[in-house]
Amino acid sequence: MVSTVQNTDVKQKDADRAVVVALTSRAAFEADDGDEVYDVGVAFTLLQALKTVNKCLLEENPAESLLFDIILITTDSQQQQQSARIISSSRHYGLEVSRFCFSSEEDFIESLLNNNVQLFLTLDRNEVLQASQRGVLSALLHQQTASSPSEQLRVLFSGDAVVRSNTSPAAQRFSAQLGEMRQRFGVFDSPLSIVLMTSHGGRDSCSGALQMLRSGGVSVDEAYCLAGAPRGPILSLLRPHFLLSDVEE
Numbered sequence: 001m002v003s004t005v006q007n008t009d010v011k012q013k014d015a016d017r018a019v020v021v022a023l024t025s026r027a028a029f030e031a032d033d034g035d036e037v038y039d040v041g042v043a044f045t046l047l048q049a050l051k052t053v054n055k056c057l058l059e060e061n062p063a064e065s066l067l068f069d070i071i072l073i074t075t076d077s078q079q080q081q082q083s084a085r086i087i088s089s090s091r092h093y094g095l096e097v098s099r100f101c102f103s104s105e106e107d108f109i110e111s112l113l114n115n116n117v118q119l120f121l122t123l124d125r126n127e128v129l130q131a132s133q134r135g136v137l138s139a140l141l142h143q144q145t146a147s148s149p150s151e152q153l154r155v156l157f158s159g160d161a162v163v164r165s166n167t168s169p170a171a172q173r174f175s176a177q178l179g180e181m182r183q184r185f186g187v188f189d190s191p192l193s194i195v196l197m198t199s200h201g202g203r204d205s206c207s208g209a210l211q212m213l214r215s216g217g218v219s220v221d222e223a224y225c226l227a228g229a230p231r232g233p234i235l236s237l238l239r240p241h242f243l244l245s246d247v248e249e
Helices: 045-060 083-092 106-116 125-133 145-149 171-184 201-215 230-237
Strands: 003-006 019-024 067-076 095-104 121-122 138-140 154-158 192-198 222-224 242-243
Touching: 003 106, 019 045, 045 145, 045 154, 067 083, 067 106, 067 154, 083 154, 095 106, 106 125, 106 171, 121 125, 125 138, 138 222, 138 242, 154 230, 171 242, 192 201, 192 230, 201 222
Parallel strands: 019 067, 019 121, 067 095, 121 138, 154 192, 154 242, 192 222
Antiparallel strands: 003 095
């Protein structure tokens, strides 16, 4: 059973042009037994950054239709019992959430498909696997996401995944839309930053990943070729909101 509530406080996006991003409410808010608004979760800065990109796009062009359309997915039975609290918490923090979907753990994929979700973000690796198997581009959020900036959306591409020929149509579509968004802004002070990180191989691997992204309409702001070096230090420096990679990475 899937229940969807539209947020009347947020202007609904153009269904044909919007980039639909779904997050789990467990990532957005900390679960607790209080009766007021939830405390913010690890994805709070991500939600703020998505809102910032939309705001800047509309400042550039008030008629802009290529915007992020954000959905919160709730499968946690305890949080579902407090659905009104999730909605009021989103409004309290001024989050730009268009719709709230409440479903069982078995039916959350239906929520993603019915809402034409182009990117699904969660703290649960099993949910990433399930969504990916159904053709929905998915990424795993980590606790470090909480330290990412709120004034700039930072998206990290895995060059190792890019150079593989089995890139899914969903990934290609999202990448193209993201690249089109990035083109709306100048080189400096962009609210959207796209970074490429190639963990394995040498300069040729990194160059190949760059060329493949460019052929898909994506220009990166920064590129790093690690050649087998640990990626922890560079991730700490970059503080990306999420990494687009193979499920296994």
